Amino acid sequence: MGRAEERRARQRGGHRAAPQRRRSEPAAAGKPAKSLLRRVFTWKKILGTVFGVCLLAILGFVGLYLYVDIPEGNAAARQQSNVYKxxxxxxxARSGKVNRxxxxxxxxxxxVQLTFVAAENKSFYSDSGVDFKGTARGLLNTLRGRGKQGGSTITQQYVKNYYLNQDQTVTRKLKELVISLKVxxxxxxxxxxxxxxxxxxxxRSAYGIQAAAQAYFGVDAEDLTVEQGAYLAALLQAPSQYDWAVATDTGKRLVTERWNYVLDNMVEEDWLSKARRTAMHFPKIKxxxxxxxLDGQKGYLVELANQQLEQRLMEQDGLTQSQAENAVMEKGWTITLNIDRKKQAALEKAVxxxxxxxxxxxxxKVDGDIQPGAVSVDPxxxxxxxxxxxxxxxxxxxxxxxxxxxQPASTFxxxxxxxxxxxxxxxxxGKPITADTVYDGSNRRPVLDHGRPVGFAPPNEDDVDYGPITVQQAMNKSVNxxxxxxxxxxxxxxxMSTASSLGMNTKGMQAVPAQTLGSMGASPLEMAGIYATFANHGHKVTPAIIKSAENQGRTVDLPDPVGGSVISRTAADTVTSVLTGVVDDGTASRSVAANPLRDGQQVAGKTGTSDENKSAWFTGYTPDLVTSVGLFGEDPKTHKHVSMTGATGLLPAPGRINGxxxxAEIWAAYTFGVTDRSEFELDTTQGAAVAPTETPTSEAPTPSRTPSHTPTSEPPTSSAPPSRTPSQTPSHTQTPSHTPSQTPSQTPTSEPPTEPATEDPLDPDDDFGQEWRTG
Known part of the structure; x- marks a missing residue:
């Protein structure tokens, strides 16, 4: 009987219907039962869902397109002066009139027009005004909280500048998309x-190409060359960082790469011949x-406040640097600074x-080359x-x-x-390094790696041989x-890892022995932060100038300038203890310790003087105030680093400007006038501010410490008792600086070094003696 006949028979009642298979019975061979997951998620249902979502998205976008109109352009009207308090x-101060x-x-x-197209959007003349891929990436990043958007077209950037703002929100990005299509x-x-x-x-407070042409080249926009136009186009990516006149080496490298990128794109698009491109040179910037x-010190305060606010907006809102600068400059901010009016006036008066x-x-002439800078921080x-x-x-x-x-020199x-x-x-x-550890302080002593010279033998200042000397004495005398x-x-x-943890920007720095002389670059702001971390017992201090920042009802959430511990309290306090010796018995004794305004105030600090006397520093602190003062030799015309020797007619010859x-004199005149008298609370048993708690050993130094001359007596002890307790009120009669105030327990065979007649005997400092003497 066929299947059709069997089915008809069952319908007539001629045959009993086959019993239903129980759930526990296996499925017929070759026809496995469908799982619940497969019954729910069928291909038809999945495709239907995807289609439905796409349809809803399309309808939503169509609705958005119909709903959002092109607003009135309002770029100039949105410019409002910032107020700084x-x-x-x-x-x-109030920021000046918008330069547009x-x-x-x-x-x-x-x-010149094409340089901007080559820099930002090569497909500008053929695209629909929107980079859908970049916008989708930007929306996804915003939803994930990552902030920084992907690429955008010139049209989209124009819409942000002229019709909208720099907010990184989904709503603003969707509006940007729709308005860009309509525009x-x-x-x-x-x-x-x-x-x-x-x-x-x-x-440079310049909005628009005409103001920029005047600000950077002193010409009108119609007179710009292609090279100049390419620079302005490159500049838009990071205006402050790429400003050649103030850029760091990294900034100069990046803007040069961007400038080349613009011109190479023009060649690629046949907008510029290869021959002309090859003949082009980077333009001279005004x-x-x-x-x-913003005269006087106002401009410097406002500049740093703007930079720190921009950095915060980049971190918090995910803005690019260009967007952050655009969001801060002349946008009606009220920014209250941490600057104390009385302390600010006192610092200016001291300088x-x-x-x-x-x-x-x-x-x-050299007096015109002296550039002072200073930063004072509450630790x-x-x-x-x-x-x-x-x-x-x-x-x-x-x-x-x-x-x-x-260079920060010996302040490092x-x-x-x-x-x-x-x-x-x-x-x-294997001997622990402490304040009492004995090293060989011989001049030009080769640095050794387990007995092998590493090719570095730095001179001490004025080529002085110190022989066996403790770490404390070496810090006091700044022995290289x-x-x-x-x-x-x-x-x-x-x-270098520790330097980074303390707040120094070590990016790109090589970890080589020469860095021990402070041969890297650093700012008074950085050094103030590092020493503030010491003063705050190892808790990281990132100096902050902004107290609050408000804009149209929005208050920016500012991070705490004091973070967690980056070095132990014992390590930080020991450094502080050692640095009190620099003030009381070392290179800062004349200007700081003996200053009549001191009145017993405890002070820690370090001097520094760089190669060829191109910079001189004193970074010092009391328990409640850290201040870093730097003097820099800079030719006012070429901006090259030059020697400061002879400035102010300083005598005796050669008139070196020491840290x-x-x-140190600026530091003392300022600090002792504004600080509250207090004492350090130190958790350490080492350094000049504490008395030794154990009897030093008398073991000989390692072979790598062997002096260049042979002592006549027994090997030096690992410590020598201080001549006095520096934490006490200092006497005004100081030991000449090249005569160690803490004498090792044995005498080298060679006679003590005589002090050069051309040197200030009360202020030995720091790094390269022979070069100064001959230069």
Whole structure:
């Protein structure tokens, strides 16, 4: 019987229907039962769902497209002066009038127009005004909280600048997408390009290509060359970082790469011939000028406040640097600084009274090369309470408080000691490195790696041989040979890692022995932060100038300037203890310890003087205030680093500007006038601020410490008792600086070094003696 006949028979009742298979019975062979998952998620249902979602998205976008209109352009109207206040609420400054002048696109040379297209959006003339892939990536990043968007077209950037704002929200991005599509349909490409180059921010308070052409090249937009246009187009990616006149080496490298990228794209698009491209050279950039209303120190304070706010917006909102600058400049912010009016006035007075009032560039050319900078920080809160950026923001645009192009010299030595203490490092024969450890302080002593020279033998200042000397004495006298060897003992990679943890920007720095002399670049701001971390018992201090920042009802969430512990309290306090010896018995004794304003105040600090006397430093602190003062030699015309020797007519010859001289004098005149008398609370048994708690051993130093001359008596002890307790009120009769105040327990065979007649005997400092003597 066939299946059809059997089915009809069952319907007639001729046969009993086959019993249903029980659930427990296996399925017929070759026909397995479908699982619940397969019954629910069928291909038809999945495809239907995807189709439905796509349809809803399309309908939603169509609705959004119909709902969102092109708003009235309002770029100029949105520009509002920022207000900057002192910590007590009194007004410091208001940003000046917006520097903007709209020019017709016909006034901009055609190839200059194309530099912007080559830089930002090569498909500009053929696309629909939107980079859908980049926008989708930006939306996804925003939803994930990652912030920074993907690529966007010139049209989209113009829409942000002219119709919307820089907010990184899904709503704003969707509006940008729709408005960009509509603008591309309703406006010509030339109108869009003109709007873009006229509304973009180029740095130097310049909005639009005409203001930028004047700010960077001193010409009108119609007179720009292709090379100059390519620079302005490159500049838009990061205006402040890429400003050649103030850029770091990294910034200069990046803007040069971007400039080349723009021109190479023009060649690729046949907008520029290879021959002409090959003949092009990077353009000369005009010196910047301060914005109106920011004279004196105001400009330096405002500049740092803007930079720190921009950095915070980049971290918090995911803005690019260009977007962050655009979001801050002239957008109606009320920014209250941590700057204390009285301390700020006191710092300015100290610089004027102790240094700048003594400079006479008509009488001595070198006096015109002296650039002072200083930063003062409360170590408990991390607040920048005073800052000195230079003689005048109009006269010297670069802030000496934040510039990183000069060597910190021997002010870096405490970082080496901190690395040794934090990592419980030992000498190469296994002896713990402490304040009492004896090293060979011989001049030009080769640095050894387990007995093998590493090719570095630094001179001590004025080629002085110290022989066996404790770490404490070596810090007091700033003995290069000791800290060069200590860096090798600790490991230079570990030293630089500690420097980074303390707040130094070590990116791109090599971990080589020469860094022990502070041969890298650093700013007074950085050094103040490092020493504030020591003062705050090892808790990381990142100096902050902003107290609050508000804009149209929004208050920016600012991070705590004081973070967690980056080195142990014992290590930090030991460094502080050792640095009190520098003040009481070392290179800062004359200017700080003997200062009549001191009145028993405990002080820790370190001097520094770089190669060829191009920079001089004193970074010091009391328990409640850390201040780093730097003097920098800079040719005002070429901006090259030059020697400061002979400035102010300093005698005796050769008139070297030491860290223990003017920098320490500025520091003392300022600090002792504003600090509250207090004592350090130190958790350590080492250093100049505490008495030794155990009897030093008398074991001989390792072979790597063997002096260049043979002692007549027994090997030196690992410690020598201090001549007095530095934490006590100092006497005003100081030991000459090249005669160690803490004498080792044995006498070398050679006679004590005589002091050169040309040197100030009360202020030995630091790094390269022979070069100074002959140069």
């Amino acid at each position: 002192f910590s007590d609420g009194t007004v410091l 002048e709209i020019v017709d696109l016909s006034k901009v040379p055609r190839k 591309d349909r309703e406006k010509s490409k030339d109108d869009i390009l003109a709007g873009y180059i006229n509304t973009s921010y180029y740095g 010196e910047p000028k301060g914005a109106p209303g 004027r009274h102790e240094l700048t009032g003594k400079l006479n560039k008509t009488k001595r 408990d809160t991390g607040r920048i309470v005073a800052l000195y950026g230079g003689s005048n923001y109009y006269e010297h645009y670069v802030s000496n408080a934040t510039r990183r192009d000069y 030595k405490p970082v080496i000691l901190a690395a040794a203490l934090e990592r419980e490092a030992t000498t190469q024969d 040979s000791v800290f060069a060897q200590m860096g090798m003992d600790v490991g230079m990679d570990k030293v 223990g001289g003017y920098p």
